[in-house]
Amino acid sequence: MIHRNAPLTPTGRLRLARCIVDDGWPLRRAAERFQVSHTTAARWAGRYQLHGQAGMEDRSSRPHHQPHRTSAAVEDEVVRMRREHRIGPLRLAARADLAASTAHRILTRHGLPPLAATDRATGEPVRRYERARPGELVHIDVKKLGRIPDGGGHKALGRAAGRKNRNSTGYAYLHTALDDHTRLTYTENLPDEKAATCADFLTRATAWFAQCGVTVERVLTDNAWSYSKNTWRQTCRDLGIQPRWTRPWRPQTNGKVERFHRTLLDEWAYHRPYSSDAERQAAFPDWLDWYNYHRPHTGISGHTPASRVTNLSGQHS
Template identity: 85%
Template sequence: MIHRNAPLTPTGRLRLARCVIEDGWPLRRAAERFQVSHTTAARWAHRYRRHGAAGLHDRSSRPHHSPHRTPATVEEQVLRMRREHRIGPLRLAARTTVAASTAHRILQRHGQPPLATLDRATGEPIRRYERSRPGELVHIDVKKLGRIPDGGGHKTLGRAAGRKNRTGTGYAYLHTALDDHSRLAYTENLTDETAATCAAFLARATTWFAAQGVTIERVLTDNAWAYSKNTWRRTCRDLGISPRWTRPWRPQTNGKVERFHRTLLDEWAYQRPYTSEAERQAAFPGWLDWYNYHRPHTGISGHTPASRVTNLPGQHT
């Protein structure tokens, strides 16, 4: 990377060097013409003479030899503990003779990915994927959420009073369909998660996505009872959708909708104290519109979900 205060880019260095080597300019004249020191002009002319245009790019300032580098035996110990215990630099430093910063550099030098990108069960990097077009795969899941009693829950009344006020409130079942490519989401608050309810939700979600210009080709769900019944399979067949299921004990396969539900809880359900379930539900349509059309999504490089649905009505004239 070129230093922001560097007087010459590689193109400017090449012009200077050609003036000296090919056109026979004196170094002092070239230095004055390109507004650099005599030493700088001599350096770029010398590099051009020896290596050609390739020698005019910046070189790494890393030393050729590092006599104080951590011994190979210690590095192997750090890497072995990382593999066996799956711990980070701070805990590695506590078990070895190196500092946490040194442990971090050892992990980087050997290409060890951050723990957040690993599957904790196997220690293998999580394989991330993304479908190439909207509708190719839609993730479906249900989030069970405790309803807020009238007057508020523990966040409004305090822990003791909130516990007394929550009797008989029940649960809200948030059914979500999330497009894998765009992250466009459709969510409904329903009373249960039976097979009939899930199938009816899929039909409405299909209609909603079609209104956005997205045709659902496949749906991916976990292995919950409702998604294994003939009601679900028959509904998928009638809608022309191919059903898919995650592998048992692998919820990360459906991780995009799981992550959406976490965002939903953080930014809507628990974002502020509500005095009733009706108040919280009244705020949901506005939040979902914000998520789909205005909120930058870090999983798609800061774009909004709607911006990745290239055939949204009215987007093209």
């Protein structure tokens, strides 16, 4: 890469070399004309004679001979351990008796991505996808969330006082429908996750998306009992929706709604201490409105979910 103060670009190098080789300029005269040393001028003239115009491009600074480079056998062992045990440079370095930086360079040299970018089950690079249009696929899942007792839980009162105030408050079941293309989200707090409750939620979610100008074509859920019952299948047929299910033990397939639930916990449910569950639930509509219409979403290049739905952001006030 050419640094910002370099006197010659590839085009300038070519002009310099042609002046010397093709036009017969003296070396020192050409060097003075292009404001470089005579050794630099000689270098580019020599490369032009050997390689032509292609020789004017930058070369790698890697040395031709590296006597202290890690042997191929050690590199193969590091790559084998990475693929077999799925561990990072620090642990690889300890097992192979190398520096962690050396292990990292070996992984980079062999094109192995960071562990965060690989699938935990297979070790293969994560294959990300996004549907082409709104409504083509809607992810649905339920997040089970412990209710807050009146007076506050341990986050508001501390561990000791929180245990004394703890009672059988039960759980809130947050049912979420998230559009794959836009990340537009509809969530309800319901008392359970039974088949009839899930089916009724799908009906209301489909109507809400329709109000936003999105026609739901397919829904993707996990293999929970509620989503495998005839109640769910019949509701999908009545709404003209194709049901889809993830592979067993593969929650990554439904990762977009799983990631939304993590955001929901970080930015709403556990964002601050609440004195009661009613207080927390009262704050939810404003947070969800902010998520859909105002919060930049890193998964869609910093845009808001509503901005990906035709005219929706303009209709919102």
